[in-house]
Amino acid sequence: SSGINAEWPLRPGNNPADQTECTVLQNKIRELITQQDMTVIGWYHSHPTSSPRPSQHDIVCQSVHQQHMRSLDGRIDPCLGVIVSPFRGSTPTSEMQLFCVMHTNDGRPVPMHLEYTCVWDSTISPALATEMRAMSLLYSQQKSGVKFDQHWRNNMNIFRKMTESLKQKTPKDISEDQFVDVMRQIVAKEE
16 A cells, blocks of 8 residues: 555654764664665654744755655655644644655755645554654653643643644544543653
8 A cells, every 4th residue: 555654753862953863863764664665755843833834944954855865767756845833823733734845947946835635544553652652752851842731722731732633633443532541641641
């Protein structure tokens, strides 16, 4: 089947701006993907409180990623840039944008918005739950980490906002109460 079958979050250690560490991690992730006979189709990141529209930095990064995806015969494999905006606006849902970069005749990179359709999995796999837990721990332990019990807005804390946003995109085989319980276990927090 085609589609996104797995994700490998880039988890730099103490200094996310350390480009050497990020490059080493990217290479390890590429090895894992190759070992599993999969293909990299893109990268993702967040604009936590702003629009998912690509910034100038995002456009440059996307252009670099697309260059890395160029195969030896000159063919360019697909490379999607995905930006998620989880805390923009007053609604509990997240926004997401997919994009790629085209180059003008004079070589300037121009972002191109891509339309997409999502087909959600029917269940939350144990591997996905484990990955979500690992990401939750990573981000909650960093100095600027997520405080899930922190007030967001409209009598809603960040945990509830995240749950409201994700429940619309999760398997339909579990009830809303079961989903909230799963999310509590993943982030190990109480509302």
